Amino acid sequence: MRAVKRYLPVVVSAALLAAAVGATADTDETTPPGQDVPQVTEIQPQAREAMEVLDRARGEGDALPRAVAAPMDDQADFGMNPDLSRLSVGNATNSVYVVPAHDHVCVTLTVGDGADLVCPPTADIASGRAAPATVTLANGDVAIYGAVPDGVGSVEIQTGSGTSTRVAAENNVYYSVVPAGTRLRTVAYSGPGGLVEFPIVDPSAVLRAG
Amino acid sequence: MTHTRARLAVLALLVVGAASMVAPAQASAFVSYYNCVNKPNLEWCDGRANGSFDGLHSWDYNSASAPGGSYIVCQGVYKPSTGTWLTGHGCGQDWTSHVYGDVQCTCYEAQVAQASGGTQSVNGFADAAL
Numbered sequence: 641m642r643a644v645k646r647y648l649p650v651v652v653s654a655a656l657l658a659a660a661v662g663a664t665a666d667t668d669e670t671t672p673p674g675q676d677v678p679q680v681t682e683i684q685p686q687a688r689e690a691m692e693v694l695d696r697a698r699g700e701g702d703a704l705p706r707a708v709a710a711p712m713d714d715q716a717d718f719g720m721n722p723d724l725s726r727l728s729v730g731n732a733t734n735s736v737y738v739v740p741a742h743d744h745v746c747v748t749l750t751v752g753d754g755a756d757l758v759c760p761p762t763a764d765i766a767s768g769r770a771a772p773a774t775v776t777l778a779n780g781d782v783a784i785y786g787a788v789p790d791g792v793g794s795v796e797i798q799t800g801s802g803t804s805t806r807v808a809a810e811n812n813v814y815y816s817v818v819p820a821g822t823r824l825r826t827v828a829y830s831g832p833g834g835l836v837e838f839p840i841v842d843p844s845a846v847l848r849a850g
Numbered sequence: 851m852t853h854t855r856a857r858l859a860v861l862a863l864l865v866v867g868a869a870s871m872v873a874p875a876q877a878s879a880f881v882s883y884y885n886c887v888n889k890p891n892l893e894w895c896d897g898r899a900n901g902s903f904d905g906l907h908s909w910d911y912n913s914a915s916a917p918g919g920s921y922i923v924c925q926g927v928y929k930p931s932t933g934t935w936l937t938g939h940g941c942g943q944d945w946t947s948h949v950y951g952d953v954q955c956t957c958y959e960a961q962v963a964q965a966s967g968g969t970q971s972v973n974g975f976a977d978a979a980l
Contacts, residue, residue, distance in 0.1 A: 672883070672915040672975045673945060711911060711949045715977075751938050753951035758942040771922075775940030775948070839922065841941040841965045846892045846924050 674744075674759060677719035683740045690766035690789045691745060693726045693738055693811040702726045704737055704748070708755040718744040718759045728811035734777070736785055736813045747787045747813055752778055758786070765789050765812075768831015771838045772814075780820035782842055787813055789831060797840075798825035820844070879979035880907055884914070884962050886972040894926065894961040895972055906930075906957050907978040913947030914962035914974040920944055921966035925974060928959045941965060953978075 688695045702725055703709070709722040719742030728747075729736040739746040746759040760770035765787050772786035772795075784797060788809045795814045797805045800823050807816045809829075818824070828837040882904045886895035896903050914923035925946055926939030936958065938948045960976035 672913060672973050674915075675975070707951055708949050715911060715947075717913070717945075717947060751948075754938050754949045756938060756940045757947045757949065759945060760943075771943035773940060773942035773946060775938060776935070778937045838943065841922050841924065843924055843926065843939045843941050844935075846894060846926070846939075846941075846963045846965065 674718040674741075677716070677742045679713075679716045679719045680721050680724070680740055680742050683724055684743070684762065686743075686762045686766065687740050687745050690762060691738065691787070691812040692790050693728055693813075694740060694745070696726070698724070698726060701730070702737070704739070704755070705750060707753055708748070708750065712739070712748070712755070712757070717757070718742055718746065720744070720746045720759065726811070728813040729815045731815075734783060734815070734817075736815050738787065738812060745787060747773070747785065749773075749775060749783055749785050749815065751775060751783070756783075756785075760787060767833045768792060768829065769833060769836055772827040772840055774824065774840050774843060776843050777817065780844070781817050782820065782822065782824065782844070783815065783817050784824070784827065784840060785813060785815045786827065788829060792829055792831050795827050795829040797827050799823060800825075879977055881978070882907075882960065882976045884972060884974040884976070886962060888969050889964055889972055890969055891967050892963060892965055894928070894963045896959050896961050904960070904976075906959060907976075908953040908956045909936075909958050909960045909976050909978050910950050910953050911947065911977040912950070912960045912962075912974070913945065913976070914964075914972055915945045916943075916964065916966075917971050917973045919966075919970060921964060921970055923972055923974070924963040924965060926961050926963075927953075928961055929955075929957055930959060931957060 712722045720739045724740045725737045744759040748755045748757045756775040758773040764770045770787045794808045807814045824840045909927045912925045914925040924941035927936040962972045962974045964970045964972045
């Protein structure tokens, strides 16, 4: 008992020091958006209204590959729930799924054993203001994908010096691949809010500066 | 001598007990929250406190976000020993992330960047073991 009394200040000091270290780490953390949002258990009505693909019954083919569904379920960014996913574009190498979240609808493109992910607000998708995403594929090509609301049949992808490619929307998403080194410019489409045009960036063009 | 051993034993038990009070926070997977303040356009940033290096890890997940703004952010996982990126570095508006799968090599840097054309801050989150 005497030993406890003798070393109690040391132990208390050690505990306080450990707590202080933990607190310092916490204050260094800038919580990104989309974390700590309760995971949705059903598709929200606004999402169903904006995207017909979410208004159809879910089939076996709509399930994400398990290797990506499990970590997405763990992270649950924006409250997304992979168990509610729908397959929009099925492809031998890369497929695009939509995954309902809380006030957002995530769009994910499978890439190898992983997947790229963006989660625009449902309101932006509904009004035709959801921006595209780009991701580098295994062979260096760049994939361009994004979500559009019902009624948008295609998007225009501008590359190089004025080259325009029309890409059909399929099940509320569009997906296209351009060769490595292609200069990316914009994705444009006419939605409920009129014509929108978004810049797109080649991830490989981002300099490494550490 | 016996008393000294007993005291040391008690001390050891108490220190272990104190350490266990904070152990749960440290037992989870390694995570890193970016806090890249006022970064130039198209410049990768690694880790905490305005880009201080957060080490080499087997990053399975990486995300980038635009704090308080609306602009393009990018994320990537880089292997400095070879100068190559894991397949899957990408960009999106306001928020983007990538599930890299079960990465085994503890040899990667997780990075984020912004592509607004000006100077902007970038936040995000990386996880080394989902």
